[in-house]
Amino acid sequence: MAERGAHLTTAAAAEDRPSIFEVLAQDSLMNAVKPALLHAVKILAMSHPARYGVLWRRVDEIYSILDLLLQQHFLSHTSASFSENFYGLKRVGTDSTRPAHLGLHHRQHWHSLLLLALLPYLHTKLEKILARRRDEDDFSIRVPQSFTQTLFRAFLAAYPFVCMAWNGWVFCQQLLYVFGKTQTHSPLLWLAGVKLSYLTAHDIRSLKLSDPALSPSQSIGKKLQHLISTAVGGVAVSLSTSLSIGVFFLRFLEWWYSSENQSTVKALTSLPTPPPPLHVHSQDTSHTHIKFCPLCRKVRTNDTALSTSGYVFCYRCIYVYVKANHRCPLTGCPSGLQHLIKIYKPDG
Structure with missing residues (x-):
């Protein structure tokens, strides 16, 4: 079996195409970062509700803004998202010889940025709205609705079927990618008009030399632009490093507590359900x-x-x-x- 499946990875390496394991690993990286941020904001909000409660109410917007800035920096300077650059990958369009430090073409850049940052935010909001609608239906809460709200409820009713069709498309795309029938493993990459490839040695050298020093002859505007770009780049690199370390410790803590409390959780879930309380009739009930x-x-x-x-x-x-x-x-x-x-x- 191993000899028969070896061509799946060797063919990918020969075509300078990442394996399915690498692309799925980079996809799951950002999914592990958001829970860590949500947990940190929740702790702050619970400790000081008056001061940090607004952070919890706007946590989706805060995360989307941070994600937008992070992805913008990496797409502009490495032609890849944060997670793709973390695994040594880059996005290439029709011109596969374009150096990574030059970034993507204008159209591909903005398509990639919107699909990386805006689409997950809209998906999160729709999931929360759908959950609230289900609660209202479960408890038979009906409020007067306008025509727009009626159309919105119809959209929410069709939303699960849209998600099912989307997940089916993703699965088929990944299956075709494994067998080398397509260049992208995700419909998002296909919509952005790019594919993933490995960073070459020339790309790595270019990324290290792509930040020239300031010269005294440059104008004040150029100097200010360079300083702002350097500051944003430093913040993005620091954030990426802290996120990488945070993801590692988050995974470690999840493993630690799950292995430590596994027997306790099983013992608690195996206990029988207690009987309902008895209804006591008393004259004190007035x-x-x-x-x-x-x-x-x-x-x-x-x-x-x-x-x-x-x-x-x-x-x-x-x-x-x-x-x-x-x-x-x-x-x-x-x-x-x-x-x-x-x-x-x-x-x-």
């Missing part, structure tokens, strides 16, 4: 003991607790408030719809 919702000031219906603060509200009241404000109405702790917990109330 109007003075009726629980009221802190938002509507009425008797609670469909009791729901907010796990970030522990307070209990009507489900509709707290759902609408958290969806609009992303925080607890009493403590101000950053909260989301995933923190709503339905309280079990036995019949009796």
Whole structure:
């Protein structure tokens, strides 16, 4: 079997084409970076809600801006994204002899930048909106809708089928790439009009010599532009190095805790489900003991607790408030719809 499959990697090397393992590894690199940033922002928001709560509410936008700046720098100076450059790859268009330090052509550059930074942001937002719509459907929450909102709900209904078709396209593209039937393993590269290739020795030497020193005869504008470019490049390199180290430690911590707590998790999940609480009839259950919702000031219906603060509200009241404000109405702790917990109330 090994002799029969050896041609898959040798053919790729002969054509100066990365193997399927390398391209899939660089694809998964950025997927490991975002959870680390989300965890760091969440810790800050939980420690100081008033000061850092806005970071948690805008974490998708913050990550997209950082990702945009990072990808812009690497596409301009190495003809590759951050993860592609990390694995020693570059993007090439119709002119495969173009040096990497010159960057891509204008059209290919902007297509690559939009597909690398903008498309993941839109996908994340659509996934969150779809999750909220499912919650509303599960709890039969209906609000008046305009014609535009009706069309939007129709789009959300078709969105899972679009994702299924897209994932099928990606799988077919990767399968064709393995057997050498196509030059790109991803539809995003095909849409950008580029393919992946290895950095050559000439590219590596050119990248090291592509930052000439300032000369005294240059104008102030050229000097200022050079200083800004140098500063941005330094920030991007520092960020890429810190991200690389952060990804390594994140993977290590995930392995450490999963192996350490594996037996404990299995023991907890194997325990039987406790019986529901008994409904106690007492004369103390009078109007003075009726629980009221802190938002509507009425008797609670469909009791729901907010796990970030522990307070209990009507489900509709707290759902609408958290969806609009992303925080607890009493403590101000950053909260989301995933923190709503339905309280079990036995019949009796």
